[in-house]
Amino acid sequence: MSPLARVLAEQEGTSGERSRQRTLELIAIGTAAGLFSGVFGVGGGSVIVPLLVLWLGYHEREATGTSLAAIVFIAAFASALGAAYGNLRLLDAVAIGVPATGGVLIGTWLQQRLAGRSIMLLFAAVLVAAAVELLLE
Amino acid sequence: MIDSVTIALELAALGLVAGVLGGLLGVGGGVLFVPGLVVILGLSQHQAEATSLLAIVPVALLGALTQDRYGNVRRSDALKIGLLSIVGVAGGVALANILSGAVLRGAFALLLLVIAAQLVRRALTQLRKNDPYAL
Numbered sequence: 001m002s003p004l005a006r007v008l009a010e011q012e013g014t015s016g017e018r019s020r021q022r023t024l025e026l027i028a029i030g031t032a033a034g035l036f037s038g039v040f041g042v043g044g045g046s047v048i049v050p051l052l053v054l055w056l057g058y059h060e061r062e063a064t065g066t067s068l069a070a071i072v073f074i075a076a077f078a079s080a081l082g083a084a085y086g087n088l089r090l091l092d093a094v095a096i097g098v099p100a101t102g103g104v105l106i107g108t109w110l111q112q113r114l115a116g117r118s119i120m121l122l123f124a125a126v127l128v129a130a131a132v133e134l135l136l137e
Numbered sequence: 138m139i140d141s142v143t144i145a146l147e148l149a150a151l152g153l154v155a156g157v158l159g160g161l162l163g164v165g166g167g168v169l170f171v172p173g174l175v176v177i178l179g180l181s182q183h184q185a186e187a188t189s190l191l192a193i194v195p196v197a198l199l200g201a202l203t204q205d206r207y208g209n210v211r212r213s214d215a216l217k218i219g220l221l222s223i224v225g226v227a228g229g230v231a232l233a234n235i236l237s238g239a240v241l242r243g244a245f246a247l248l249l250l251v252i253a254a255q256l257v258r259r260a261l262t263q264l265r266k267n268d269p270y271a272l
Contacts (some may be wrong), residue, residue: 036229037225040186041187042193043169071193075194092188095148102205109160110160126251127168128253134249
């Protein structure tokens with residue numbers, strides 16, 4: 001084998017291995033996010049985003065964008081399965097899902113105009129209140 | 138009649154607020170949809186979760202389309218994660234339906250506290266970086 005051919009073959013070997021590892025990582029992320037989403041009824045972004053950053057070296061913005069696209073599938077699968085268990089309230093989902101799309105547009109617009117920091121702290125307080133409310137329910 | 142109008146308005150407000158926070162912070166609607174549905178409609182934890190998941194679909198879709206325009210979506214990876222999630226999803230939904238509503242609700246409350254802690258840490262990290270857009 002010529003030196004050039006050997007180098008090419010080695011490169012192919014490494015990149016083949018790398019792409020296999022990458023696929024395994026994507027499977028692990030999908031499975032973990034799916035489990036999380038199925039158990040908790042959320043999209044799974046809080047699992048996907050950190051893992052994309054940690055394992056695949058994504059930047060935060062790319063991780064968030066890619067996570068949102070994956071969540072479309074994950075949430076659709078999980079709600080279809082939830083419906084199979086008889087837990088889905090279709091009209092209620094429409095009643096919050098449709099106004100929420102308007103909210104996303106407003107939120108994205110606001111994102112360009114203000115720092116999220118105080119909102120993060122406010123939201124954190126809201127989540128703590130919601131947690132207490134659920135525990136008392 | 139008035140009651141159902143009030144409830145519809147409350148649900149719309151819940152959706153709007155959750156959507157704004159989703160667009161602003163990237164923290165999805167689910168963490169607000171689930172407790173909101175439990176409190177406003179008195180749904181069981183299981184019903185609230187399945188319903189929240191369907192409401193998340195249009196939110197995530199719109200968010201993904203917007204991010205894709207900025208070039209922030211790696212489509213092939215997103216597709217792989219999304220399609221390969223099915224096994225985990227089936228396991229997760231089955232597990233949720235084995236657990237009692239009370240256990241599931243307690244676990245969800247813990248999740249909210251963890252996410253709240255994450256948000257506080259994010260805010261503090263930004264503060265340390267001395268971001269010009271201060272608190």
